[in-house]
Amino acid sequence: MPKDHGIGASSKRREDIRFLSGLGHYTDDSALQGQAFAVFVRSNVAHGRIRSIDTTAAAAMPGVLAVFTGEDFKDVGGNPAGWLINSRDGTPMREPKRPVLAHGKVRHVGDAYAAVVAETYAQAKDAAEQLAADSDIEELPAIVDMAKAVADASNRVHDEIPDNLCFDWGWIEDNRAKVDEAIRNAPHVTTLHLVNNRLVPNAMEPRASIGEYFPGTGDYKLTTTSQNPHLTRLLVAAFVMGIPENKLTVVAPDVGGGFGSKIYHYGEEALVLAAAKKLARPVRWTAERSESFLTDAHGRDHVTKIELACEKDGTFIAFRTETLANVGAYLSNFSTATPTFLHGTLMAGPYKVPNVYVNVKTVFTNTAPVDAYRGAGRPEATYSLERIIDKMCRELGLDPFEVRRKNFVTTDMFPYTTPVGLIYDTGNYQATLDKLIDLADVAGFEKRRAASAAKGKLRGMGLSTWIEACGIAPSRLVGILGSRVGLYDAATVRVNATGNISVMTGAHSHGQSHETVFAQIVADKLGIPESSVEIVHGDTSKIPFGMGSYGSRSLAVCGTAMAKAVDKIIAKGKKIAAHMLEASEGDITFEDGKFSVAGTDKAKTFGEIAFSAYVPHNYPLETLEPGLEETAFYDPANFTYPAGAYLCEVEVDPETGKVDIASFTCADDFGNVMNPMVVEGQVHGGVGQGIGQALLENTVYNEDGQLLTASYMDYAMPRADDVPFYTVDHSCNTPCTHNPLGVKGCGEAGAIGSPPAVVNAVIDALHRGGLTHVTHIDMPVSPSRVWSAING
Amino acid sequence: MYNFDFVKPSTIAEATAALAAEGAQAISGGQTLTPTLKQRLAQPAVLVSLTGIAEMKGVCLGDGGLSVGGATPHAVVAAEAAKHYPALAALAGGIGDPAVRNRGTIGGSIANNDPAACYPAAVLGSGATVITNRRRIAADDYFTGLFSTALDEGEIVTEVRFPIPQKAAYVKFNQPASRFALTGVFVAKYADGVRVAVTGASNGGVFRWSEAEAALSRNFSPAAIDGLSVDAADMIHDLHGTPAYRANLVKVLTKRAVAAAG
Numbered sequence A: 001m002p003k004d005h006g007i008g009a010s011s012k013r014r015e016d017i018r019f020l021s022g023l024g025h026y027t028d029d030s031a032l033q034g035q036a037f038a039v040f041v042r043s044n045v046a047h048g049r050i051r052s053i054d055t056t057a058a059a060a061m062p063g064v065l066a067v068f069t070g071e072d073f074k075d076v077g078g079n080p081a082g083w084l085i086n087s088r089d090g091t092p093m094r095e096p097k098r099p100v101l102a103h104g105k106v107r108h109v110g111d112a113y114a115a116v117v118a119e120t121y122a123q124a125k126d127a128a129e130q131l132a133a134d135s136d137i138e139e140l141p142a143i144v145d146m147a148k149a150v151a152d153a154s155n156r157v158h159d160e161i162p163d164n165l166c167f168d169w170g171w172i173e174d175n176r177a178k179v180d181e182a183i184r185n186a187p188h189v190t191t192l193h194l195v196n197n198r199l200v201p202n203a204m205e206p207r208a209s210i211g212e213y214f215p216g217t218g219d220y221k222l223t224t225t226s227q228n229p230h231l232t233r234l235l236v237a238a239f240v241m242g243i244p245e246n247k248l249t250v251v252a253p254d255v256g257g258g259f260g261s262k263i264y265h266y267g268e269e270a271l272v273l274a275a276a277k278k279l280a281r282p283v284r285w286t287a288e289r290s291e292s293f294l295t296d297a298h299g300r301d302h303v304t305k306i307e308l309a310c311e312k313d314g315t316f317i318a319f320r321t322e323t324l325a326n327v328g329a330y331l332s333n334f335s336t337a338t339p340t341f342l343h344g345t346l347m348a349g350p351y352k353v354p355n356v357y358v359n360v361k362t363v364f365t366n367t368a369p370v371d372a373y374r375g376a377g378r379p380e381a382t383y384s385l386e387r388i389i390d391k392m393c394r395e396l397g398l399d400p401f402e403v404r405r406k407n408f409v410t411t412d413m414f415p416y417t418t419p420v421g422l423i424y425d426t427g428n429y430q431a432t433l434d435k436l437i438d439l440a441d442v443a444g445f446e447k448r449r450a451a452s453a454a455k456g457k458l459r460g461m462g463l464s465t466w467i468e469a470c471g472i473a474p475s476r477l478v479g480i481l482g483s484r485v486g487l488y489d490a491a492t493v494r495v496n497a498t499g500n501i502s503v504m505t506g507a508h509s510h511g512q513s514h515e516t517v518f519a520q521i522v523a524d525k526l527g528i529p530e531s532s533v534e535i536v537h538g539d540t541s542k543i544p545f546g547m548g549s550y551g552s553r554s555l556a557v558c559g560t561a562m563a564k565a566v567d568k569i570i571a572k573g574k575k576i577a578a579h580m581l582e583a584s585e586g587d588i589t590f591e592d593g594k595f596s597v598a599g600t601d602k603a604k605t606f607g608e609i610a611f612s613a614y615v616p617h618n619y620p621l622e623t624l625e626p627g628l629e630e631t632a633f634y635d636p637a638n639f640t641y642p643a644g645a646y647l648c649e650v651e652v653d654p655e656t657g658k659v660d661i662a663s664f665t666c667a668d669d670f671g672n673v674m675n676p677m678v679v680e681g682q683v684h685g686g687v688g689q690g691i692g693q694a695l696l697e698n699t700v701y702n703e704d705g706q707l708l709t710a711s712y713m714d715y716a717m718p719r720a721d722d723v724p725f726y727t728v729d730h731s732c733n734t735p736c737t738h739n740p741l742g743v744k745g746c747g748e749a750g751a752i753g754s755p756p757a758v759v760n761a762v763i764d765a766l767h768r769g770g771l772t773h774v775t776h777i778d779m780p781v782s783p784s785r786v787w788s789a790i791n792g
Numbered sequence B: 001m002y003n004f005d006f007v008k009p010s011t012i013a014e015a016t017a018a019l020a021a022e023g024a025q026a027i028s029g030g031q032t033l034t035p036t037l038k039q040r041l042a043q044p045a046v047l048v049s050l051t052g053i054a055e056m057k058g059v060c061l062g063d064g065g066l067s068v069g070g071a072t073p074h075a076v077v078a079a080e081a082a083k084h085y086p087a088l089a090a091l092a093g094g095i096g097d098p099a100v101r102n103r104g105t106i107g108g109s110i111a112n113n114d115p116a117a118c119y120p121a122a123v124l125g126s127g128a129t130v131i132t133n134r135r136r137i138a139a140d141d142y143f144t145g146l147f148s149t150a151l152d153e154g155e156i157v158t159e160v161r162f163p164i165p166q167k168a169a170y171v172k173f174n175q176p177a178s179r180f181a182l183t184g185v186f187v188a189k190y191a192d193g194v195r196v197a198v199t200g201a202s203n204g205g206v207f208r209w210s211e212a213e214a215a216l217s218r219n220f221s222p223a224a225i226d227g228l229s230v231d232a233a234d235m236i237h238d239l240h241g242t243p244a245y246r247a248n249l250v251k252v253l254t255k256r257a258v259a260a261a262g
Helices: A015-019 A121-133 A146-151 A173-184 A229-241 A267-279 A289-295 A378-396 A400-407 A429-439 A442-454 A475-480 A514-526 A554-580 A606-614 A676-696 A749-768 A783-790 B012-019 B033-038 B074-080 B086-093 B098-103 B106-112 B119-126 B210-218 B243-261
Strands: A036-042 A048-053 A064-069 A112-118 A135-139 A165-171 A188-196 A208-214 A219-224 A248-251 A283-286 A302-310 A316-328 A355-364 A458-467 A489-495 A501-505 A533-536 A588-591 A594-597 A603-605 A629-634 A643-652 A659-669 A727-729 B005-007 B024-027 B046-049 B059-062 B065-069 B129-132 B136-138 B143-145 B157-162 B167-174 B181-190 B193-199
Touching (some): A036 A289, A064 A121, A112 A135, A112 A267, A146 A316, A146 A355, A219 A229, A378 A458, A400 A458, A429 A442, A429 A727, A442 A458, A442 A643, A501 A514, A501 A554, A603 A606, A659 A676, A676 A749, B059 B074, B074 B086, B074 B098, B119 B157, B119 B167, B119 B181, B167 B243
Parallel strands (some): A316 A355, A659 A727, B005 B046, B024 B046
Antiparallel strands (some): A048 A135, A064 A112, A208 A219, B059 B065
């Protein structure tokens, strides 16, 4: 009988009440007394030297209150890189300054080099146009192609970086010789060149920021679209503006999607604060969609050569990869971690392969900065692995299901240390594969294929068995690896006098159902109704310091902090109950919302205990403080390792190249599941984005660095009829061994595992149709690309 | 947007007069013009709405065929043309999405003549007559290239009159992002021959594939297209398709349109 409340129930989302009826409150919805409007002046060339900016005419235009250029911020801190990576030779990565407003040079189309603040939005736009006309920018040749960027020392994105290289990273460098040797001696080596296509995050809500300054107190307030208000506060206050954190409050209200793009600090946030201080009025900015396309951190953009060395029977001997990873014009906060420690460390997959070596060169180009986007490095790793395994199977005539099975880490091998430095705690990859084969009716494929053929369509199926590392992250480990931040999280559980609960969390929901699921967990542990638990997030003046929501960490890390705080509440409750029930603490049990003396019917309800804590008349005041509020900070012992198996079936129309997804089946291991409906929704969304990457989305800059796909006329987003009804299962779960909830996180899995399943299915369809000359098609596998591949 | 004045005449005569003013621009459904204004790519002083003109709205059967008022939204054509000219109705029903179809009009579409729009294929494929507030223009004379038509400054498309064919079909292959026609082929069989109009494919905009017309006039079957092809050199090359791919689609979609026409 499925549960109807608490942990494991598909409780309906309380957030939907406001989100589906237009009652949500997003940053742009705020209307503040005296607010002024900021508009940014952005470069329309990809690379240029700023010769002069004459602000006179713009400053004199109607309604204009202030004009800013890069000159105004040249002594202010740059936007810092959050993770230090060392190159193979031990030298630290290059960290060029990323200023609030571009100064000296503009380095990508959309790079803001000035800003106008005016009474109305239209006035600010008019003045911004004037300012653009009065700016003299000498256009320089654009650096767009990564290979050329590294080879041509005469053309530099940053003048001090001759080869446009941020770093040249090897992992694990000490193993390289051994891996090279293993490949040299291997009976079979498969090679594949592939592109992991650049994506624009396209959150439905564009970025927006409102800065306020209060001259009476010297306090600042930033309302902004952030996935992590405390991290934003730390970066803006301590690193950029140079103000004490306790003088800045950051509030992220409802946030309409992020997918990573709203983790980072952006210059617009600093600008509105500086402008608010100068004018002593609120200053606001909301991106137009074209600004979002040009300046929200893009995702992916790897060019990879991968080699798989194996025995003739398909037993893996080694994986070796070389990747050029685009970071764009400037380092975003986690640009350096995404292609390294979130990518290279996953290159063993769920397999017991003994040799793995990863080389990543990150390259500056005159394009938008690139950083984490749903999956952040793990989709790149999974795509490379699952594509090359598929290619190897075709070369050797081996069954892709059997090859996975033969190479999986088995259940008796956990905890399993991979050759790329991770320790998988637990999993059962065979079980999810078996479940997948059953659910997807692999046995019935041939019949479906024949039916498709009768309609003139080629049908194929594509497998992807994936693993990822999330629940980010153990602070000491990531510190050793170069992280400049800790990755713990925090929760304060405040029981109110009448027994209802406020939970202040460092997580910040931008679509993840936190208000519902966290309430389920707290209510379940305390034996109280879900409706008596309120989740508070997004306001640094209310919540303890947490690192926010990304990397599928909200449940595993923020949720564990919450669970530990609840444990402290229960522990204190037992002390109170012992006093009230005149028993010893050791005899008190807590179950179903009641504190009881074991073996008797003497009990107090949670509500009675709560009231007593706040009206401490019958209370052990000599030994116990009043109140019932506890905080816990939790630093995870390890990453978590969700894993799963996906099968995609496609129909290909060989005359037009159109690919239709006939079915998509997911068998996932997320550890314990808190709310099945929410987990399914997460997988649906993730797979939808993966299908988008595989078949539709592409971010194209021309050789002048102009973004050709800067609107939905050319950037193809997945729509409802591009995706099938998914079959999603998470019954084969192995609870995480190192957090008390036993959870692994599920937010990114769909986007990680799905792209190779789709591409493998297309190649399979073509091969079954006799078109075996097609060994690979790069994403997006558009109709035009399929047809061109077929027709050489 | 930049500031503009807005007038909404209720007759063609009033609209003609309003459009004679300096900086006046006609707006019908606004499905192209409104985004253009929002991006500040145009700065008309006055917008003259054509959507309040009753004599420019509606679908009716007359001599000369099916008459569609220039300011008739696609959704109305999709519903009301179905009985007499199903292929035209289906084309209208495949433009954009429901919101677009409730506003976009045939007059606006063909006055703009986007090289990937659907209506030009129907107008050219039917040998329709474009009726303006000044004259009547045959379809073969109306489309003059990318975004260009025979219309003069201030001339309004008040009506399009479609001769009704014996059989017809429109097959469109969506550009995956915009869902405009990457290539779209309209085939119509009349007593005096077959017309094949192609949109989305050519650098010159909508065109008639005369070789296919001749072959289909002799033998109206998909097989008639087998040995034929269009020259890839004339085809559009962009992010979504190479010239060779478009040339291929012209052929494939023509065959599918013939099969769909019955």
